[in-house]
Amino acid sequence: MDALVTPSLEPLIEALRSVGYTVVGPTVKDGAVRMAEIWSAEELPAGVGDAQEPGGYRLTERDDDMVFGFAAGPDSAKRYTQPPRQTLFRMRDQEIEEVEPEAPRVALLGVRACDLAAIAVQDRVFLGRHPDSAYRRRREALFLVAVNCAVPGGTCFCASMGTGPKATAGFDLAITELAAPHRFLIEPGSERGAQILTAIPHRAAEEDDLAAAQEVSRTAATRMGRQVDTTGIQDWLPAAHDHPRWTDVASRCLSCTNCTMACPTCFCSTVEDITDLSGDVAERSERWDSCFTLDFTELGGTPVRGSALARYRQWLTHKFATWYDQFGVSGCVGCGRCITWCPTGIDVTEELSCIR
Amino acid sequence: MTPAPYRVRSRRPDRADTVTLTLEPVRGRCPAFLPGQFNMIYARGVGEIPISLSGRARSGALMHTIRAVGAVSHVLCDARPGDVVGLRGPYGTAWDVPAAAGLDVVVAAGGLGLAPLRTVLRELAAHRSRYGRISLIVGTRTPMTLLYPRELARWRKSHDVDVQVIVDHPDHAWQGPVGPVTRLIDRIVFQPRRTAAFVCGPEVMMRAVADNLVRRGVPAARVALSLERNMKCGVGRCGHCQLGPLLLCLDGPVVDYQRAARLLAVREL
Numbered sequence: 001m002d003a004l005v006t007p008s009l010e011p012l013i014e015a016l017r018s019v020g021y022t023v024v025g026p027t028v029k030d031g032a033v034r035m036a037e038i039w040s041a042e043e044l045p046a047g048v049g050d051a052q053e054p055g056g057y058r059l060t061e062r063d064d065d066m067v068f069g070f071a072a073g074p075d076s077a078k079r080y081t082q083p084p085r086q087t088l089f090r091m092r093d094q095e096i097e098e099v100e101p102e103a104p105r106v107a108l109l110g111v112r113a114c115d116l117a118a119i120a121v122q123d124r125v126f127l128g129r130h131p132d133s134a135y136r137r138r139r140e141a142l143f144l145v146a147v148n149c150a151v152p153g154g155t156c157f158c159a160s161m162g163t164g165p166k167a168t169a170g171f172d173l174a175i176t177e178l179a180a181p182h183r184f185l186i187e188p189g190s191e192r193g194a195q196i197l198t199a200i201p202h203r204a205a206e207e208d209d210l211a212a213a214q215e216v217s218r219t220a221a222t223r224m225g226r227q228v229d230t231t232g233i234q235d236w237l238p239a240a241h242d243h244p245r246w247t248d249v250a251s252r253c254l255s256c257t258n259c260t261m262a263c264p265t266c267f268c269s270t271v272e273d274i275t276d277l278s279g280d281v282a283e284r285s286e287r288w289d290s291c292f293t294l295d296f297t298e299l300g301g302t303p304v305r306g307s308a309l310a311r312y313r314q315w316l317t318h319k320f321a322t323w324y325d326q327f328g329v330s331g332c333v334g335c336g337r338c339i340t341w342c343p344t345g346i347d348v349t350e351e352l353s354c355i356r
Numbered sequence: 357m358t359p360a361p362y363r364v365r366s367r368r369p370d371r372a373d374t375v376t377l378t379l380e381p382v383r384g385r386c387p388a389f390l391p392g393q394f395n396m397i398y399a400r401g402v403g404e405i406p407i408s409l410s411g412r413a414r415s416g417a418l419m420h421t422i423r424a425v426g427a428v429s430h431v432l433c434d435a436r437p438g439d440v441v442g443l444r445g446p447y448g449t450a451w452d453v454p455a456a457a458g459l460d461v462v463v464a465a466g467g468l469g470l471a472p473l474r475t476v477l478r479e480l481a482a483h484r485s486r487y488g489r490i491s492l493i494v495g496t497r498t499p500m501t502l503l504y505p506r507e508l509a510r511w512r513k514s515h516d517v518d519v520q521v522i523v524d525h526p527d528h529a530w531q532g533p534v535g536p537v538t539r540l541i542d543r544i545v546f547q548p549r550r551t552a553a554f555v556c557g558p559e560v561m562m563r564a565v566a567d568n569l570v571r572r573g574v575p576a577a578r579v580a581l582s583l584e585r586n587m588k589c590g591v592g593r594c595g596h597c598q599l600g601p602l603l604l605c606l607d608g609p610v611v612d613y614q615r616a617a618r619l620l621a622v623r624e625l
Contacts, residue, residue, distance in 0.1 A: 089358040091400045094382055094440040098358040129606055130591035132357075238600060241622050268595030271588050275401035282401030286357070289594070296596060297586050300425055304585065310624035318598065325601030326592075 003187040004202035005209050009067070009109075009175075010041040012145075012186070015199040016107040021143055024080070025109035026073065031059060033073035035108070045070065052153035052225070052336065055345030068110060068177045071153025072335045076115050076264030080106055081122050081138055085287040088271070092281045101134030107143035111171065113164030114156075114335040116146055118264030120170055124327040125267050143192070146171035150216050154225035155336030157349055161230070163333045166217035173197070176213035185213045226336060228349040229356070230320065233330075236356060237321040241313065245354045250309035252344045257290035259338035259346075260315065265331050266290070291315050316348060357589060359398045359442030360384070364435045365417050371501050373424050374468065375433040376410065379443060380417040390450030391475035392582060392610040395420065396590045398442030399431040406587045407432075408472035408609070409446060418443075421471035421503065447590045449610040451580055453479045456552035459578075460488040462544065464565045466495045466537055466557020470503045472582055476554050477507075481515040491518040491544035495537030495561065499523055499530045518544055538564045541572070548573030556582040563620055566613040579613040583620075600625055 006012070016023050017039070025038045028045045038044070044067040049060040052071060062069045087099040111119075119139075126135035146167035149158075158164030167174045172193035176185040185205055188194035260266040270289035275282045289296060292311050297304035305311045323331030332348070339347045361382040368376045379397075380386060389395075389409050397420065398404040405428045411419040424433040435441060453476055461480060465473050473492075480490055492511065496502045502521060511517040520540045522533045533539060537557070551574045555562045562581045570576050583604055588594040590605045597604040600619045602611065619625055 091361075091398075091442065094361050094363075096359060096361050096442055126593060128592065130593070132593060241625070267593065269588070270594065270596070271404065273401050273403050279401070284398075284404075289596075291595060291598075299584065299586050305624045307624060314598070314625075317600075322598070322601040326603055 003185055003205040003210065004197060004200070005183050005185055005205050006200055006202045007181075007183050008041055009044070009184060011200045012173075012196070013038065013041055013109070015196050016143065018199070019196070021105050021107035023107045023109055026068070026070075028059065032057060033059070033070050035073070035075040035079070038109070041067070049151065050153060052155045052340045053345075054155065054339050054347045055342055057340050064179060065182060066150070066177055066179065068147045068175075069151055071149065071151060071156055072112055072114060072337060074262055074337065074341060076262075076335070076337070077108055077111055077119050077142075077144075078122070078264050080108060080142055081119060081135065082126070082267060082269075082288075085285055086134070087283060087285045090281060090283045101137060103134070103137035103141040105141045105143070107145060109145045110147045111144050112147060112149055112335070113167040114158045114161075114333040115264050116144065116167055116170040117158075117161075117163035117333040118335070119144070121265045121327065121329055121331060121333065122267060124329060128327065144171045144173075146174040146189070148174060148176045148213065148217050149220045150177060152220055152223050152225060153336055153340070155339040155347075156224050156334065157226040157228055157336060158334035159221045159224045160226075160228045161330060161332055161334035165220040176216055178209065178212045178216065183209070185209050226339070226347070226349045228334075228352055230330070233352070234321045234324045237317050237352075240355050241317075243355050245351065246309045246313050249346060249351055250307065250312055252346055253308050253312045254344060255292040255308050255311060256343060257292045258341045258343060260290040260292060261288065262337035262341040264335060264337070265319075265333060268296070270296075291318070316351060319348075320352065357444075357591075359396065359404070359444040361440050362418075362443040364437050364439045364441065365413070365415065366437055367435060370421060370503055373433070374421055374503065375424075376419055376421045377432065377435060378413045378417045378419050379441065380415065382440060386412070386416050386418055387446060389418070389446035391453055391479055392451035392472055393446035393448050394590075394609060395443050395445030396447070396587075397432060399428050400442070402431050403428040404442070404588075405429060406447075406590060406605070408582070410471040410474045411478060421468065421474075423468050445590065447605055449608055451476050451554050451610050457486045458488070460546035460551040461490045462546055462551055462553040462569065462574075463490070463492045464537060464553065464555045464557070465492070466561035467497065467501070468503070469557030469561075469582070470494055473554055473556050474504060474507070477511055477517070481511060481517070484515050488550070489518065489546055490516065491520070491546060493537055493540035493544060494519070494521045495540075495557065496521065496523055498525045499527050520544060536564065537561060538568050541565070541568050549575070551578065553579045555579065559583070559620065566617070570613065576614040576617060577612050580610050581613060581616055582609045583611055583616065584609065
């Protein structure tokens with residue numbers, strides 16, 4: 001099926017819901033664009049924009065009715081591919097029973113190219129040498145509706161990381177929002193995506209629709225708020241382990257873990273054990289963890305990376321360099337969340353250019 | 357990530373707060389493993405820790421020598437025959453013992469590091485004629501904390517292994533050497549360029565021994581260390597055990613010194 005044009009996303013949302021998907025899309029909540037369940041296209045943040053900078057995020061008013069006129073918010077698809085908390089198993093007497101992992105049928109509406117790239121990175125982490133069957137089930141239950149970015153944020157640098165702003169793979173449907181007149185160009189990226197499109201009233205995309213969509217992505221690529229030169233980074237970053245800049249950034253880093261929580265690829269987790277009051281049933285669960293916590297590397301009561309310097313160096317070096325050794329790709333997709341959501345405004349692109 | 361239930365078949369208190377547990381599956385057979393690999397052992401409601409395999413019992417059951425240092429290891433050390441724990445594995449890289457065929461072999465252990473090396477010694481002893489001189493050097497805190505004293509005597513007597521022990525703190529009866537285990541390297545005979553080494557112990561001890569051996573001409577690629585880091589999953593997904601580019605649960609615990617030397621040289625890596 002070829003690309004089509006539709007004036008409203010309402011039929012798409014209805015079509016997804018009718019085949020059993022919970023539709024999760026951008027909504028305005030807590031002064032930010034958050035991902036939450038939506039029932040109607042009217043809940044999309046029409047006319048909402050954002051201003052992002054190191055340590056800063058504010059919603060703005062747009063002078064049009066664009067529903068995707070903002071950049072990546074604090075939520076990514078990670079919440080749906082790797083839940084913040086999940087129960088692994090229970091042990092009762094001498095029996096250990098695996099807990100059936102939840103894999104809800106969710107359609108994520110408005111996934112940006114950077115976040116599609118992040119999902120591809122997580123696929124390598126969780127479906128690599130020891131494939132995680134729970135992750136695989138969640139992934140298969142996820143329907144991805146991408147949106148090609150029109151207005152990158154002040155902390156975006158996907159163009160530098162080669163992941164955006166146009167979605168090229170890994171989606172079921174890809175939307176480009178076009179203005180004057182306001183319309184949506186939708187392209188299928190999978191069989192089931194094409195299937196959904198058949199249920200939507202539309203007209204075929206014409207030459208000027210396709211040209212307008214191309215122009216959106218071309219313009220977006222020139223409006224990146226940040227850039228980074230990653231040439232040879234796999235070699236020079238680990239080799240710079242005693243660079244004085246680490247001391248400098250460590251003096252600003254609070255080890256608060258915000259960057260790792262907001263990052264769409266940070267996958268580190270830890271486990272927690274609980275026992276019921278009788279002491280007969282024990283349960284183990286997994287939850288998000290961060291390499292910025294002290295007990296992350298604890299060995300015999302002492303952390304291996306006891307200083308903030310060592311922890312920041314580990315995070316940045318892993319993300320941009322040693323990730324290649326482990327998973328064959330960069331751990332950074334250039335979404336800029338770690339810069340925006342750092343309470344002290346640490347900017348990875350600035351740190352890298354200083355260390356280089 | 358879900359362990360299988362294993363029953364404690366026997367519990368043998370060793371010296372120095374350590375206990376050797378022999379574990380067998382409640383259902384099914386024991387998995388195969390290679391010297392140097394580890395299992396994740398789960399104590400109900402308390403937690404799960406990586407423990408190197410220290411041998412296979414005659415019944416086929418898995419042996420683990422555990423020192424009580426944290427919450428989980430305390431509970432495991434207190435386990436009684438018949439108790440059930442969770443176990444998954446084996447995981448990780450192995451000591452490449454067959455690659456040492458035709459070479460002299462130096463096995464260097466510090467403290468509890470002798471536990472995983474026990475599987476190496478057993479492998480060497482089982483095919484004694486394939487190897488040249490075999491030396492086992494062991495460092496321990498005090499004479500009373502020496503692990504497996506009867507097996508050390510047997511390897512010395514029946515398998516032509518030069519076993520040397522050094523202690524940090526001698527007691528009044530101790531007549532042997534005192535000091536770091538590196539001091540024993542002067543006392544053993546090997547042809548450096550034709551030697552393979554297996555080293556396990558505290559990280560400072562492993563670096564000192566490996567440096568010393570390499571200085572004498574043992575190729576760094578033939579000096580194997582068993583590295584330890586915090587581990588939660590054992591299968592490369594939790595991120596805790598990273599050492600630079602390595603995920604030690606997958607790329608380790610056994611890593612050759614050619615790869616490990618520059619990583620261990622960086623403080624807090």
